[in-house]
Structures are given as structure tokens and as C-alpha cells.
Amino acid sequence: MKRWKKVLLIVVLVLLVAVVGLLVWQRENVGALYTALTTDQDTILKNMEQSKQKLEDSLTDYDITVFAPTKEQNEALLNGTASADEIKTALGLENADAQDAVSSDGASTEEPSQSAVPGESLKPGGQSQTGSTQSQANALVEKCIAELYACQVDLMAQLGSMKQEALSQWNSLDAEQRTTQKLQEIGLNGLMKCYDLEVVTDQEVKTILATYRTKLEAIGADTAVLDSLWKYYSNEKAAQKAYYINKYLN
DSSP states (O other), rough: OOOHHHHHHHHHHHHHHHHHHHHHHHHHHHHHHHHHSSSSSHHHHHHHHHHHHHHHHHHHTTTTOOOOOOHHHHHHHHHHSSSSHHHHHHEEEHHHHHHHHHHHTOOOOOOOOOOTTTOOOOOOOOOOOOHHHHHHHHHHHHHHHHHHHHHHOOOOHHHHHHHHHHHHHHHOOOOGGOHHHHHHHHHHHHHHHHHHHHHHHHHHHHHHHHHHHHHHHHHTTOOOOHHHHHHHHHHHHOOOHHHHHHHHHO
């Protein structure tokens, strides 16, 4: 085989590997785009409510008193008509950031004590737990959920800031500069920032869940609820993408 043919073959193979890697990496985003193009907003919202209901059903054994941001609150964050602090206050999440900061600093975060009930062993994996263990588990799960919701509020606020930045950039252009090419450039730049922010947020969520998994395991409590929280986060993220892609495409 001639040298130029070998070089061409290598280039083609490298391109194929890159394309496959990109498709795998962006599989979730491709799925969200497909949903946005094939499903109306009402159906997407209905599916989001069903996912939320499934989460609430999985939390029936826990005394949860914190709630997720509503669609209206998310819209306010995206439109810049409400700040992250205002939404957190409305949801009762003011202390979630402080708890997270204490945990990340390694300072004296109170660790749940082992149950002192005689004759009762603490068993993980959903087996029988003492009332003391369940009470401690309830408190830990609620703190975990509060941190996750606070993380969601911060994310929506950041997306709102990025949206306003893109709009300001577009509005600052002279009429002759407002071309389709420039609009695509601003949109693509914003999209890449969204992807970077998604990677950071995914890691933050994983860290929160890992931290509370360790805490729950330390008292012998069931950790299956954390799997439900990750599944809800993944489903909610995909649904939110589909909803806003649908909204802004139409």
C-alpha cells in the first residue's frame, strides 16, 4: 500500500474514533434533542411530574420537609428576575450551603452516633433498623436532598447569568453585525459553556451523594435512596434540556 493511502487510512480511522467518542459523550444530549423534537412541552412537563412523583414515593420512609424548585422558580432564575439566594430562602435551603462548606472544609461536622439500643444490630441494605438509626438516616437524607436542591438552584442561576450575557452580547451589536453567522457563533459559544458547566455540576452531585453514602453506611442505614436521587437527577436534567430546547426552538 502506498504511503499516502496509509496516511489517509489512519486519518479516516482517527476521525471515526473521534466521531464515535463524541456520540457516546453526547448521547444524553442527543437523546434530549430527540425528545425535544418529538415531544410537546405539555408531555415533557407531565413526564417531569411523574419522575418527581416517583422520587417522592421512594422517600416515603423518610421525614422529608424540603422541596424542589418549581418550574416558575426555575424560570425566574433563568430570566434573572430572582436570585439564587431568594429562591433558596423561599425553599428553606438557606443552611444547605453552610452545611456543604463545613463538610468540604473537613471541619467538625457532627457525625451520627451509633445506636445504643441493646440487642439491636445496625444492618445496611434495607434490613431492619432501630428507631434511632432511622431517625439519624432521616436527618442525613434530608440534608443530602437540601444540598442537591441548593446545587440545582445555583445551576439554574448560572444558566440564567449565561443567558443574560449572551443576550447582552447580541443586543450590543450594531444592526449590520446581527447576522445569522454571528447569532450561531454566540449560541455555539454559550452551548459549549453549558456543557462545561454540566460536567462540573455532575461531579458536584456525585460528591454530595458519595459523602452521604459514607455517612449512611457508618450508621448501618440503607443507601438505596441515594441511587433513587441520582436517577431522579439524571432524568430531571434530561427532561429540563428537552423542555428548554423545545421551548426555544419553537
